[in-house]
Amino acid sequence: xxxxxxxxxxxxxxxxxxxxxxxxxxxxxxxxxxxxxxxxxxxxxxxxxxxxxxxxxxxxxxxxxxxxxxxxxxxxxxxxxxxxxxx
Amino acid sequence: xxxxxxxxxxxxxxxxxxxxxxxxxxxxxxxxxxxxxxxxxxxxxxxxxxxxxxxxxxxxxxxxxxxxxxxxxxxxxxxxxxxxxxxxx
Amino acid sequence: xxxxxxxxxxxxxxxxxxxxxxxxxxxxxxxxxxxxxxxxxxxxxxxxxxxxxxxxxxxxxxxxxxxxxxxxxxxxxxxxxxxxxxxxxxxxxxxxxxxxxxxxxxxxxxxxxxxxxxxxxxxxxxxxxx
Numbered sequence: 001x002x003x004x005x006x007x008x009x010x011x012x013x014x015x016x017x018x019x020x021x022x023x024x025x026x027x028x029x030x031x032x033x034x035x036x037x038x039x040x041x042x043x044x045x046x047x048x049x050x051x052x053x054x055x056x057x058x059x060x061x062x063x064x065x066x067x068x069x070x071x072x073x074x075x076x077x078x079x080x081x082x083x084x085x086x087x
Numbered sequence: 088x089x090x091x092x093x094x095x096x097x098x099x100x101x102x103x104x105x106x107x108x109x110x111x112x113x114x115x116x117x118x119x120x121x122x123x124x125x126x127x128x129x130x131x132x133x134x135x136x137x138x139x140x141x142x143x144x145x146x147x148x149x150x151x152x153x154x155x156x157x158x159x160x161x162x163x164x165x166x167x168x169x170x171x172x173x174x175x176x
Numbered sequence: 177x178x179x180x181x182x183x184x185x186x187x188x189x190x191x192x193x194x195x196x197x198x199x200x201x202x203x204x205x206x207x208x209x210x211x212x213x214x215x216x217x218x219x220x221x222x223x224x225x226x227x228x229x230x231x232x233x234x235x236x237x238x239x240x241x242x243x244x245x246x247x248x249x250x251x252x253x254x255x256x257x258x259x260x261x262x263x264x265x266x267x268x269x270x271x272x273x274x275x276x277x278x279x280x281x282x283x284x285x286x287x288x289x290x291x292x293x294x295x296x297x298x299x300x301x302x303x304x305x306x
Contacts, residue, residue, distance in 0.1 A: 009157055020298050023298070024298030028294055032291030062146045075106065079106055082109040117287065166299075167299050167301075
């Protein structure tokens with residue numbers, strides 16, 4: 001139960017960041033907001049997959065690569081945005 | 088752990104630590120605590136992501152790993168709350 | 177970040193509440209005529225910027241509590257003297273800006289880019305932009 005709470009809270013946090021960033025992007029069209037927003041959308045997905053994988057799915061099925069893959073793509077996009085739009 | 092999984096972890100760790108450095112620079116320029124929180128969060132996560140390299144069944148993680156991740160997120164949440172409570176910044 | 181030679185309170189003010197040189201100039205302009213009010217077109221003319229940019233400047237200054245936005249339509253902007261207790265800091269800022277123009281400009285230019293500022297602003301959930 002404690003583990004599930006941690007996964008859900010993590011998902012909600014990244015979701016909040018994603019919503020705030022995308023909302024701001026819709027308003028001011030600042031590219032850094034877009035890239036970081038997409039990153040947090042991806043991290044939300046990655047966190048949600050952790051919940052699905054470890055709580056909902058049986059142990060024979062592993063979403064590990066999907067979890068890692070979405071996180072890797074998300075962080076790469078964030079880094080791209082920070083480098084390209086940060087200054 | 089397969090080589091590909093190790094590779095993905097490497098990408099995550101490198102990108103997280105690099106992002107943490109960027110946020111640290113932004114904090115230095117703006118003195119806005121929000122950036123310090125993001126920097127700390129991504130730094131913690133970057134180091135934390137290496138945890139699975141050392142455990143038996145990395146795809147299950149361990150409670151410790153997820154608690155540390157939660158700590159990183161709580162830092163961000165706290166900074167957001169603080170930003171919205173302070174008067175004008 | 178060149179900060180030597182600027183007194184602590186002026187430095188803090190510039191770091192915390194002034195986004196750029198045009199912001200500072202707008203504020204100084206309004207401080208010099210505290211009873212006056214400006215529309216964004218008037219402000220745009222005085223600052224040699226587009227009206228949208230002037231509205232953005234005024235919005236930023238209002239967010240930091242330095243300027244008030246009147247409820248009239250079209251909105252008018254006034255200097256909000258209350259933020260500076262005793263009216264002591266503004267003269268100091270004005271004097272610093274005139275005597276150390278290069279240093280102040282360097283400080284403001286070395287501040288974060290618009291992308292970074294907007295990132296921080298995205299997390300202000302209560303919006304009070306004009």
